[in-house]
Amino acid sequence: MTVLALCDHPALLDKSETHSLFSSDAIARARHIVNNIPGGTGAYSHSQGIRACREEIAAGIEARDGYSANANDLYLLDGATPGVHMIMQLLLGSEKDGILCPIPQYPLYSASIAVHGGTMVPYYLDEANGWALEVTELRRQLKLARAEGIKVRALVVINPGNPTGQVLSEENQKDIIRFCKDEHLLLLADEVYQENVFAENKKFFSFKKVSRSMGYGEKDLSLVSFHSISKGYCGECGKRGGYMEVTGLDNDAKEQLYKIASVNLCSNISGQILMSLVMNPPKSGEESYKSFQQERDSILASLGRRAKRFAEALNKLEGVSCNEAEGALHLFPRLHLPERALKAASAIDMPADTFYVRKLLDATGIVMVPGSGFGQAPGTWHIRSTVLPPEKKLPDIISRLSTFHQRFMDEFRK
């Protein structure tokens, strides 16, 4: 944000006071960016984004994956959201066009498919198995959809999962990639939580890296990877910065996508700059490196502790079971509610999870989101919580939630 302040008000770069207010590497980066945007941060950029920012991001992807990335394949976005809409617009011509989507899922996908007139083809994550993504389930749902005349165009995978928090293993990712190659599906990889992996035995691998490591090039796999500045350690969600890396599309589709991007002119320049900084954080030897590293590590470690602690607390509640969050920023515990609670909800025509979270909100002020907003296996009820409350507030939140929950269960037990 300090770099951004300098880019927005570049006259500061020539003032002596600036050196006492900003680090030398922040000043150098701002100067580099300002030199590459002659129109300043207030001018439109190329519809795919500022070339210099895309080059920085491509370099960051290469450093992450160990495989080449091309600035021409990048579309800088106002967060990842507009990229999902653009791809859905590209893929969906009628309700006969389908997209395989996980259940539960971040509801942007179902909303975007509905808006663009397509059909969501659900596949269920296996809750009993840590929200695993089973390729057998993908095959089963694909076959069912095709039998109904749906032309399935793409597979959405959210890794780390939202709202489910699972981190896919490399082997699992390979199976998914083979499935997409064999079935000619575009793989839409929502990788916005790539920095948020807590589980010690898990690591994030981008689908691009895994596919390249299998020897698959652009001809073998069509892949869109989404990333943003809204998660990770920075969480600058209000700045609306994001990108998608689009590889393996044919030229017609690429032209169409560029046309779609052009209608919206360009994404906001501040978000573009921040995205390029996130993919190229301060490096060893630079003035801000140490403080950056400390801050990043402490934020990520704290989020990991919060996720663990909150999951443990949830698992202690009567009738609640919660998978460990291996990554991302959410928990998605299952509620086994008493029969009378289900009836009380049904009597006022409300899903049981909504009934529960409304009562929770009224009694405690704690906001959780009903699982029905994300989709869930029929007959099951869940709630989604973030792990974002400050660590020092967590004991109090857990205590209030536990008290509420016990009273709720007692009230509806018989």
Next chain:
Amino acid sequence: MTVLALCDHPALLDKSETHSLFSSDAIARARHIVNNIPGGTGAYSHSQGIRACREEIAAGIEARDGYSANANDLYLLDGATPGVHMIMQLLLGSEKDGILCPIPQYPLYSASIAVHGGTMVPYYLDEANGWALEVTELRRQLKLARAEGIKVRALVVINPGNPTGQVLSEENQKDIIRFCKDEHLLLLADEVYQENVFAENKKFFSFKKVSRSMGYGEKDLSLVSFHSISKGYCGECGKRGGYMEVTGLDNDAKEQLYKIASVNLCSNISGQILMSLVMNPPKSGEESYKSFQQERDSILASLGRRAKRFAEALNKLEGVSCNEAEGALHLFPRLHLPERALKAASAIDMPADTFYVRKLLDATGIVMVPGSGFGQAPGTWHIRSTVLPPEKKLPDIISRLSTFHQRFMDEFRK
């Protein structure tokens, strides 16, 4: 932008050096904004935008119009573009839903209608009469569309016009408002060029002000007004800031619109802040007032001089006629091309205006946009030019354009 820099890096607000780098009113405004966004510029806001920014904008609208405005009616946007998409999404359910759009028009409207599966119902601006918007033409096209079974939902009016530059008279606006009221059409008022009025005998009136001055309230007229920070004197288009003011919609439509906004979380906070500053510029007595006023007036006056000078130069060219730009930032001259030029274009399957601008680009490096991208009366050809080239470069551009044009006409004369 100085206020924005302080908001992005609020630690500066407490440094003594800051007072020598920033004006006192910029510091005060930044402090006010920062106090109203506890999460900082990097957090999501309400999906309609930061309340404090919406209140500033509502106050700005009230000051402009002399009629009340409500922060609840405002949606802050990444430029005006996403607002147009949101409204089209709301209005268009099938190709039987139509939108009355001017020809020529800024092609966002045709693109957005196509994307959302509706039908564009064109109405033609009267070039021979200074691109006038005739209500008789609206009635004629509405009747034709209805006869074809199209349910016309809304009327798009761009005032000042893009790419045509006409500024509507208040009387004309009243006729348009009555037409929308009588025919139950939502009026979509693209008012992004409201600061850019050059003609001395013309003045911008918002459709909201005119409708209220007629005694029409929310029950009489459904109206959406779009504005942005991309034009006017500031032209901060890369920041992607905008708003729409939505009045006179029923509650169902409002709820649906809010749902659409929620899917996209929120617009970028920098754009929100800048939009609130544009609608509440420095006031008399504040430290920056004088320099702000001078800069604004000099930019607007220069744009006016450029528009006038460029139109005069175009009218001197053989076979070119150009209406005066009363406002906005464009000229849309008509080309009367020799028969042989039309045939040469047709022989390579290219619209004649595209043929002309390609040759212009190759010969001079000057970019103009073919009128066919904006729509034009059948059998007529136009080009669109902005009036944005720096004033000192204008003589050279005019000279190169004139030389090219004469050669082109000579080449295809016989």
